Amino acid sequence: MxxxxxxxxxxxxxxxxxxxxxxxxxxxxxxxxxxxxxxxxxxxxxxxxxGTNPVLVAVFNNYDSLYIPKFNFDTNSAPFGQYEIFYHMSTLHGRWISVSDRENKELEYTLGNGQDSMYSLDVLKPKQGKPDTYNFLGNGILSSVIYYDSPNSKGRIEHSDKEDIEDSDKILSTMYGNIVSHRQVxxxxxxxxxxxxxxxxxx
The missing domain is CATH 4.10.280 (MYOD Basic-Helix-Loop-Helix Domain, subunit B)
Structure with a gap:
């Protein structure tokens, strides 16, 4: 018992x-x-x-989990008005999000893992040759910008100022503003x- x-x-x-x-x-x-x-x-x-940007960090680090309006899983893309957003993943280079103008494919924005910074935003303009690069720290603070005045220029590095921050905010809004505006509660x-x-x- x-x-x-x-x-x-x-x-x-x-x-x-x-x-x-x-x-x-x-x-x-x-x-x-x-x-x-x-x-x-x-x-x-x-x-x-x-000066910090929690939304930038949230979008980039959790892109796979977020709700993306009109996302097409077959093409891995979604139309955002004039722009088309694509998501790419690479084990060698980390991850990045690319957005291109649907009419002018030479205009492209790419947000990815930076080398000296945590995140880098490349802006490739028509006939520019090399993209201008906005470098962000791990908390989303814009630390520096590399400008290319011509296709053959070496590039000039500048510490970020108010104008640079406003420019980068506009570009980031173009890239994932639709995701943010449709975010779920x-x-x-x-x-x-x-x-x-x-x-x-x-x-």
Missing amino acids: VKRKKKHHTLVVAGSISFSIIFLFVALIYVWLNLGKYSVYYAQHLPHKI PKINLQWLYNLLNERKFN
Whole structure:
């Protein structure tokens, strides 16, 4: 009788532990998916220092999880008015998002992993040869810009100023403004957790 009780008790404890582990595992997966899918919403409501750009970081790091209006999975693209957005992934060079003018294919914006900075925004204009490059730190602060005055120029590096910040903001808005304007609101709001994980980075 005592052995049966002990065996039953052992089974109950083992079952409880197994259930707890499975529940914790499922909960962690849900939290991870939630923070990615609604990252733009959370980034918009994240307290941050002026000059930082939580939305830029959220869009770039969670692009695979975000809702993209009119996204075509066959062509891996979506039309954004005058522009067409494409997403590319490379194990060698990291990831990047490219947007090109649908009529003038020579005008192209590319946001990707930078070398000296965390993110780089390349702006290739018609007949320019090499793209101007806006370099961002890991918190989205614009740190420097490389300008090419002609196809054969070596490029001049400048520290960012107010005009550069305004220009880069306009380009970024062109690239993913439609994603931001159509961002979804989480049914289970984990803003507190998103803030806890990211607030220090942007302050």
